[in-house]
Amino acid sequence: MAAEITREKLFLRLHNELPYASHVETEKWTKMRNGDIRIEQIIYVRRKSQKPIVLGKNGQTIKQIGQMARRDMIESFGKKVHLFLFVKVRENWREDRSKYLESGLEFDV
Numbered sequence: 001m002a003a004e005i006t007r008e009k010l011f012l013r014l015h016n017e018l019p020y021a022s023h024v025e026t027e028k029w030t031k032m033r034n035g036d037i038r039i040e041q042i043i044y045v046r047r048k049s050q051k052p053i054v055l056g057k058n059g060q061t062i063k064q065i066g067q068m069a070r071r072d073m074i075e076s077f078g079k080k081v082h083l084f085l086f087v088k089v090r091e092n093w094r095e096d097r098s099k100y101l102e103s104g105l106e107f108d109v
Contacts, residue, residue, distance in 0.1 A: 002026050002039050002073055006085065009068040010043060013061060014053065021046040022054070027086075036080040039073070044090045054087045062087065 007024040028040040043062075045051055055062050066085050073081040 001076065002029070002069075003041060005072045005076070006041055006043070006065065006069040006083075009065045009072070010054070013065050013068070021050070023090075032082075036082060037073075037077060038082045038084070040084045041086070043085060043087045045087065046089070046091055048089050051087050051089055 003024040003026045007022070010022060010024065023044040025042050025044065026039060027042050028038070030038040032038055043054055045054060053061070054065075056064075062085055066083050069085075070081050070083045073083065
């Protein structure tokens with residue numbers, strides 16, 4: 001659910017600047033001693049040229065995406081969320097069968 005929230009904010013913020021060639025993956029989810037949640041996510045893009053689009057000038061775009069996603073996560077989970085977003089290039093993420101299976105989808109080549 002956390003990955004879908006971030007993905008939604010990614011598309012709301014970038015509109016048509018980023019083609020539908022991105023994938024958000026929750027890499028780590030940790031419940032902290034004080035009850036807060038620490039979430040580390042990776043936004044995968046298919047080309048090097050897309051990474052600066054997601055980051056934005058001086059990191060402002062990724063910062064806004066993170067702020068919007070964090071607000072929704074706090075509301076959804078009822079706990080304080082510490083969200084860390086990273087952007088990586090993975091050219092063939094669409095062909096990775098395991099990514100589809102993780103989401104409960106069937107992969108047919």
